[in-house]
Amino acid sequence: MGITILEALNSATRTFWEKDIENPRIEAELLIGHILNLKRTELYLKGQIALSSKEENILEQLIKQRLTGRPLQYVLEETEFFGLKFKTDSRALIPRPETEILVSKVLEHFKNRETDSLKIVDIGTGCGNIAISLAFNLKNSLIYATDISPESLNLAGENAKLNKVDDRVKFLPGDLLTPLEDENLKGKIDAIVSNPPYVLKEEKELLPKIVRDYEPEIALFYEKGLYQRIIEQSLVYLKKEDLLALETGYNQAQKVKDIIETKDNFVSTEIIKDLAGIERVVLAIKR
Ligand SMILES: C[S@@+](CC[C@H](N)C(=O)[O-])C[C@H]1O[C@@H](n2cnc3c(N)ncnc32)[C@H](O)[C@@H]1O
Incomplete structure (x- = not known):
């Protein structure tokens, strides 16, 4: 059985914090929320649910990309603005x-x-x-x-x-x-x-x-x-x-x-x- 959502959140937060990424908790929430298609509050309501091995792999890849210094919004290729979704990339x-x-x-x-x-x-x-x-x-x-x-x-x-x-x-x-x-x-x-x-x-x-x-x-x-x-x-x-x-x-x-x-x-x-x-x-x- 894989790690739970809460465990994934804590582990990603710790990794970001150790690498001096600003707002490590928020970035961990956005990243995991993006992979699981869940809002921030839902991550905590469903905190005991386990990630599939595919989701764990994606999480690992995206964390790696973020640790190269690339902004989270470019890693996720999307962001929210005024309640709407926008594709974001280096263009x-x-x-x-x-x-x-x-x-x-x-x-x-x-x-x-x-x-x-x-x-x-x-x-x-x-x-x-x-x-x-x-x-x-x-x-x-x-x-x-x-x-x-x-x-x-x-x-x-x-x-x-x-x-x-x-x-x-x-x-x-x-x-x-x-x-x-x-x-x-x-x-x-x-x-x-x-x-x-x-x-x-x-x-x-x-x-x-x-x-x-x-x-x-x-x-x-x-x-x-x-x-x-x-x-x-x-x-x-x-x-x-x-x-x-x-x-x-x-x-x-x-x-x-x-x-x-x-x-x-x-x-x-x-x-x-x-x-x-x-x-x-x-x-x-x-x-
Ligand atoms: C600070 S960004 C703002 C982008 C977006 N409107 C936003 O609020 O996030 C400025 C934008 O102006 C564009 N820009 C720079 N010089 C310009 C010019 N002389 N005429 C038209 N657009 C220009 C850039 O390509 C860039 O997309």
């Missing part, structure tokens, strides 16, 4: 939980406009997490999702199919909003959303090794002036009284807010903090 950044704040703020902006048909743009869509979560929750929306990385767009396309919104998300390759030029959308967009790359190349060494070794550089590092370009291009496409929502890195929100406020074209700008108290999202409404 795109792993969605971060704090980006869910950006999505919820956009949904909040439209909560009384559920009957309108909405056009929204997601700049730098990566694996498609923002665009797809918006399409899934705003059934009347059409989302345009751009990215400079064709590999990311391929993955995002697969994720749109997985979440059955591929008929309402249009993927466009290219720089920021330039792929929209042929779409006749100037002054017609209800919201522009972006979680752009927000780490300076010079700050690469400050990133955790697991991030800089495995996630695509194009998703992490930006050239100076990127937010400025996003803000200027957004003005051309946004409708009056509609929303620009930008995620920002540590210590950047106020600077982004200042850039927005130098333009006369926006009313009310607001900074939203994440659960760690870090200023994370800047919201602005076009005049």
